[in-house]
Structure formats: structure tokens, C-alpha cells
Amino acid sequence: MSSADIYKEIILDYYRNPRNFGKMEKFDSSARDSNPLCGDEIEMQVKFEGSKISEVRFVGRGCAISQASASMLTELAKGKDVEWVKNLSKDDILKMLGNPDLGPSRIKCALLGMKVLKQAVYSYAASKTEV
Amino acid sequence: MSSADIYKEIILDYYRNPRNFGKMEKFDSSARDSNPLCGDEIEMQVKFEGSKISEVRFVGRGCAISQASASMLTELAKGKDVEWVKNLSKDDILKMLGNPDLGPSRIKCALLGMKVLKQAVYSYAASKTEV
């Protein structure tokens, strides 16, 4: 099927059964953003232990790409250092998704989760330096 | 000479030696207009006897076409009835000028005098009906 290159089973699986979906009662930092083209929305909450991410959950609504990408990223990010998040790139996300063939506007869907996670990490880092 | 079709000797003559140029001390009606493209300006003053034009003079500045056309028209108009002015058309003016080959923007120069004379006549007629 010609759409298989984008909608791989694994993406559909994360879309239908998003891992780490839901809100935490207590967290150290959170961020929210949306994609004006799609109306995709992602909100993430992050807990830290020192400079490491100990837990991260998300809620959101939107297309399969944006939701699956955010969900997969929460899994990957757990246990990683703040620096790892800061260094995340477009290519890392595309690799995580299995290099689907996305046009420039759908790429924005794929990257929304990363954008939100970075915001959460940066605002956490900013709050630490202020102290 | 290729410009002869527009700048006939007679037009140049009226441009260099405009007939009926100057202002009158007493007159019954006057009007003024300009052509924003060229900056051509014409002002006319008219005296009436009954419904006939007894005298008409003009002042102005601008291109040869506009000034010659206004001047020739003052000569033609003398002794004519108000109705004659009201019925004046573009074709009448072009005929008066010897049917020069004028593009749509230069035609506006040629017609400026007629426009001003009509304004003067209409405002005179309006003032009469008010009485």
C-alpha cells in the first residue's frame, strides 16, 4: 500500500495506544504548544532527578504523526540527561519514526512533541539557574 | 516630420499666441480645473447676453494641446448659445483641432478647456434657475 511509508504499523500503534498519556499530579516543569495549521496540541509534564529526566507524560490531540511522535519521544526521553534533550534534532525525531517521507508541513506535526519537550526542559533549566 | 500630425502649425500658433488670453474685470460665470497627470490648468471667465455667450477669456498653463485647445474654443464659443456648449462633444473638439492622432491620456489635455467651459455654463444656468 502506497501510504505504508508514512503510516507504519508502529506509528499507528502509538497513535491508537499512546504510551505515557495522561497527566501527573506532581511535576517539575511543563509546556504546551500547538500547530496552527493542523490544530495539533501537545502538553508535556516532566519530573527531574538532578539533571536527568525521571518521568515524562503527555496529553494532546491531533493527527497520528504528532501524537505518535510525542508518545514515542516520552519513552525515549525517560532517564536521559537535560543535555540530551537540548541536542535533539529534526533528524533524531525522523529516525525515531523510522524515516517516514514527510513533506515540510507534516514535518511540523512530527516535531511538535520535541518542541514542547525542549520548552519544558529549558524552562526547568532557567528556573534552576535563577536559584 | 513625424510629429506633424499632432503639432500642426495652427496648434503651435495658438499655443505661442493664445487668443482671448487674460482675465476680465466683470463676468457672469467662471470655472477652473486641472489635469492631475499633466498639471495642466485652465480657468475661464464668461459673459452672457440672454442665453448667448457674449465674451469668454481664459488663463492657464500647461502643454501645447491643452492651451491651444482652450484658446481655439474661446474663439468658437463667442456668440454661441448655452445649448451649443452643453452639446459639445469630444469629437467636436478633435475636429476643431484638425483631428490630431492623440492617445487616451493626451486626449484629456485636449478636452480640459471644454470641461471648464461646460462647468462655467452649467453653473451660470444653475444660478439663473434659482432666481
Added chain:
Amino acid sequence: MLKSYFIDVKGILHDFPILSRKINGHRLVYLDNAATTQKPLQVIEAVNDFYLKHNANVHRSVHTLGEEATELYEGAREKVASFINAGSEEIVFTRGTTESINLVRFAWAEKYLEKDDVILLTMMEHHSNIVPWQLVARKKGAKLRYVGVDKEGRLKFDELERDIAGSRILAITHCSNVLGTVNDVKKACSLARKNGVLTVVDAAQSAPHIRVDVREIGCDFLAFSGHKMLAPNGIGVLYGRKEILQEMDPFHGGGDMIKEVFLDHATWNDVPYKFEAGTVNTGGAIGLAEAIRYIEKIGIENIEKHERAVTQYCLETLSKIEGLLIYGPQEAKGRVGVVSFNIKGAHPHDVATILDRNGIAIRSGHHCAQPLMNHYSVPAMCRASFYLYNTLEDVDRLYQGIKKVKEVFG
């Protein structure tokens, strides 16, 4: 290809080479016409002809090219005027519908609107007929009120009748770019006129598809875009009743809209030039005039009937699909060729992407109508929209494409 009975689509297809393009291995089925239409060769060539033979600045130059350009530009204005039954001096060329409506906002509403005045809109307006009014309302302390939309996607005319009396401006779309609904703008404008309410009709989705007659509608302003009716980008129209244009403030300041400029002030040129500051889009105006010629050659009534037939077939075909919800009137009557829908379990953007993999171009998103999206409690919709070159076969391709979507997201 199926023959449609009102337009010989096969006969005009070679005017639109882009429609023979292959997209991801499939012949392109272009169903995003409410966003922008394709351009026939005739229009492209008319614009080329201008640039290759007659290009010059209009109004300002007395040389031959300048005279030719001016005649072409003013000729285009006359063509547009006769197309909507207006006078030439009532046609202001703009970039498009959005600029046309903003012109009314800046040059009329900023001058005349007062505190506590009410601007009456409808829930099915495009953002370009909402946001300008929000901006001027905030500035002048005016209020916005919205006429609702019923379950079938029709305007609640009783609300309009109720609220028109206390209003100052009625801003209403002729056809909804989401629901396809055709509003009875003639009736709305007649009610408005009786109540001394200024009327601004958004004809972006009507002028390309059905007859628009400003005298019959009886509106004060009417706006539409060239690019949605076969013309190039960057050209659009604001019709304004002559008396109203004359009493308005100018919009942009600059060349050509002035009569005389002094150090501290300036005087204004006659309408419509007062509203066309700076170098105008002559190439665009010529393209729009040629587009209108193309439309008139086919006949706007034929276009309307043709699109109604395609729309009817689309509504029938899509309604067979389980889990597919169509928004707006469920039959083609009183409707233009815009069909919005959602498929259970599949986000519109995923639908659009899978259709695109199959060569079918639809639009997905909020269609610049977020208030309407909120009304239906959805963030986005899929939208197929037709024009004179679409066929029943295109609808079949859409149907097959949606089946593929359901294989993935079913």
C-alpha cells in the same frame, strides 16, 4: 472520463496542463478549488502578452506603451464591472478578498463606526470577514454579534431578522467556504437597507461559481479574489456603491490616489483611483479579465449546473461510507461545490496525506473558520471542493482514496 452534461470537460482539459500531472504515480485529482483554482493557458498567455509587448506603468506615462497598458488595465476594470453588473468607477482593484474587506474596515469603519455600534456577522464567516471587524471593534468600542447556523448548516435567518435592527454593519458571506451553503444575501441586504445597516458581502466563494449581480443583491460592498476564479495571485476586487466610495476616507497614501500634494496635506483623486495607491497590478488585472472571458465563454450558469451535478454525486457517494460525517446541507440544492467531512478515527491531516499519496489533493484544517469549527466541536475537517474541470470520475477517485484511508485507520 465520464461526460458531464453542462461542460465538455474533456474539451477544456488541455487548457489546464497541471491537471495531467502525475502525483505519487497517479493522475492529479485537484479538489482544493475553494483554496485556489488552477489557471487556464489563456489566462497565462494574456498575462505574458502584456509583459512581452505592452508592459509599462499605467496612468502616468504618455508614451505608447503607457497608453496601451492604461487601456488594458481600464479595460479589465470594465470587464469586471460588467461581470457583476456594476459601474466601472465602483470597481477597486485589490490583492484579494482579505484586502478588500480590510479596506472597508480602514476607510469606512474607522471613520464612521461609533462606540457601542454593533457589527453583525455570521458563524460561518471566513477569518477574513471576522478578524478585521474584531480589530476595528476593539479600536472603536463597537460590539460583534453572530448569526447562528442550524444543524443543516443553514443560516438562522430568524436571528438575522431579530438582530439586524440594532446593527450598524452586516458582514455576511455569500457562500460558506466550509459548508457550501449559499446564503440569501439579497434578502439579508434588503433587510439591512431597510434598517440603515451597511452591508459587506464576501463573494470569494460565489463569484467564481454562480451569478453575482450587485444591483440585484443590493449590497454596499462586495469582495472577491481572482485566484479563486482562474486568475493569477495578487489581484482581487472590492465593489463599492459609488456614493459610499466617494464619502469614504482614502486607504493607502501614495502615488496615483492624490490630486495634488503639498507639504502639509494632499487632495484626493476621484474614485476608484482614490483607493489604488502606488503602482497597480496591471498584469493581474489583465489576467482576471481574461479569466472572466473564459468563464463567460463556458457560461456561469453552465458552471453552476455542472458543479451542482458533481456535488450531488459526491454527496451521494460519500454518504455511503460508514463513519463518514458530511457537514452542511446534505443535498446539492442551495449549495456550491464545497463538501466538508470527517472520518471517524482518522485526523483530517492524516486523511489528506493518504489521499495525496493517491494523487488526490484535498484541504484539511480549520479552513480559516475556527468559530465554525468550534460550533461543530471539531478542530479540523477534510474538504473537497470542485470547479469547472472536475468530473464524476474525480469523485470516484476520492471515494477509492477514502477507502484506503479506512484500511489504515479503520
Added chain:
Amino acid sequence: MLKSYFIDVKGILHDFPILSRKINGHRLVYLDNAATTQKPLQVIEAVNDFYLKHNANVHRSVHTLGEEATELYEGAREKVASFINAGSEEIVFTRGTTESINLVRFAWAEKYLEKDDVILLTMMEHHSNIVPWQLVARKKGAKLRYVGVDKEGRLKFDELERDIAGSRILAITHCSNVLGTVNDVKKACSLARKNGVLTVVDAAQSAPHIRVDVREIGCDFLAFSGHKMLAPNGIGVLYGRKEILQEMDPFHGGGDMIKEVFLDHATWNDVPYKFEAGTVNTGGAIGLAEAIRYIEKIGIENIEKHERAVTQYCLETLSKIEGLLIYGPQEAKGRVGVVSFNIKGAHPHDVATILDRNGIAIRSGHHCAQPLMNHYSVPAMCRASFYLYNTLEDVDRLYQGIKKVKEVFG
């Protein structure tokens, strides 16, 4: 044809078929480039290629055509940005210089200008850099002050130095469209910056002809038009420093400039999109990008040198004619290829008509600079203006044409 040493004009002439046209039996000599330039085939073909293969609405559609159109449009923005050494997000596409300056008026000056603030202009501004300021000044109770022009047609910089301190905005042209004078806008902007004065540079007559670098100039805003630099009508540019664009109000309300729209308010998209409401002129932007490619292929420095050589020859040739008065600097140094003049006893429009009978297109009139006309106490001037395809032979033709004028009006 005489060979010019900086551009192989013979080699590029076939790019401009219109220049082979016969006007009244003579090969066209087009000397109205300050009004608008001719378009090379490369530009026309780039626009055609877009409409014939990739046409769709940008930003809003996820299908293949939509993605391609978006890439072409945003690619054009990058091309423009690098041409003037700006960031992409600092480039707002407009219709032209006039709209660009009016955008600053509506979106900056209406917000920040206060009663008794002074807007400092120059006596050599084009109406489009005067009238918008008159309009906003009247609205906000601000004042206009003009920097004078000396006998040689140069800006009186001492007046600028004197008046800059008390000003709020400096609106200054880079090159005069009448005198050809190149103003030292770098120095002017540096003075302005030191005094906290906002700078708006009109680059309509510079961007096509000499290098324009917004970082080097150090301006806040800079405006120019595509049609004066080989591109089609209907596309222009406003450069704005990013921080300033961000703090500004939006301009037009509508689609694409919003983030979210609610019934009573909306939130704005990021810059530059905040200022590009409605369907944009993608074809125009692509044409402008291709025009810049054409200019860069020849080299802007070569264009500048070539035009300076033609201008120098023109100044020398015309100064031989008795009764002919040239306005502006009498040598080509510090000047672009705009030469305005008057002939004793002959009105500019009559001059233009006789030249046109001989195939020579010049502009006559007030050149949208009435304050400057009043300064020189003339209602109108003749103007010959050059571009990269003009030659010394064109100047000879002008010279012969003027001799014919003198036969008639001598």
C-alpha cells in the same frame, strides 16, 4: 550598438523581446525604467512554471502541490533576504513600496506615534513616502518637517543633523526618483539611531540598481518594489528589524496571520506571517526571486557601473543642448541613472509625445514628487531613466529626438 564595458547588452537583449518592438516605425528605446522595468523571459517563465506545474495555496494545504508552492514561496523569501542581507523572518511580502510604507504607518505609527511627535522627511520624497505620514500625522496630532535640497539636488545634511534630535521617525529615500541623487542613508540612520529615531528607508530606486545591505545601512525598515527590478507587478518587500516587527500591531486581519480565532478576539501568528493576511502572491514572489537571480547573474556592481557610464554619457550629451536644463547632480558620481530635464518653451508632455513619435519612451509629469516640483517652481519635468539593457546608442536616440522637439518648439 555601442559596446558597454560592464554588461554585454547585446548578449541579454533577446531576454527582453519587448525591446525589439517598433513604436511608430522606430525601434523602441525604453527610458522609463524608474516607473517600471521590462521583464526578462527567465522571470516570465519562472512564473509560468509555477502556475503550470505547482500552483496551490501556500501554508494551508498538506497535499503535494501545496507543499511545493510553500517551498517555492518561502524559498523566494530566503532569496530576497539574502539579497539585502536580512533574516528571512524580517521579509514581509507586500504589493510594493507604497503598501510597505503604509504598513509601517498603520502597524507601527498608529500605535506608537504621539501628539506633537515630529516625522522628519526630505523634500525629495516620492508621494508614497509623504502622504502616509501626512495621514497618520493628522490622525495623531504629529508634525511633519522636511529636510531641504540644495541647488545641486543634494540633501542638506546639516538640516538633517539639526532636526534629527527632536524627531520620532525619519522617512528618507535612498535614491531620488527625480534627481537621481543617492543619499547617505547609512549616515542618516546612524544619526537617527543615536537619537532614538525610527528609520524608514525608501529603496524603490536603489534596490534595483546598487547594492543594498540593511545591516550596513542600519535602518529599522526598508521598502522596495519588484516591478522596478525585472519582476512582475503586485509584489514588493518590507524589510523590518525582527524585534520591531514583533512588537508591532498586525496590519490586515484575515487568514494566515492568526494563530487562533475566537468569537471576540484572535491571537497572532509569528512574524513575518502576522503581516501577510489572506492568500499571498506566490507567483509574484517567485517572479521576484527569479529577477534577483537574474540581477545576481549579471552582478549588481556591474549594473551600477554600467548605468553610471550611460548616465555620464547622457549628462554630457544633453548638456550640449541649448535651452535644456538638467535637474540634480550634474555628474554621474553619487547618482543613479535618472536624468530629469526641461526644454525651454516646450511642455514636458509635448516633449514626451514627440519623443514617443520617434520610438523613445520617457516619462513626463510631476513624478509623484510635487513638493520637489514646487521647490524647483515647475509643474512638471521630463525624465529619462536607465536600466541594465540601455546603451549609449539609446542616449544618442534621445539626443536626436530632443532635436526634433526643438524643431517644433524651438
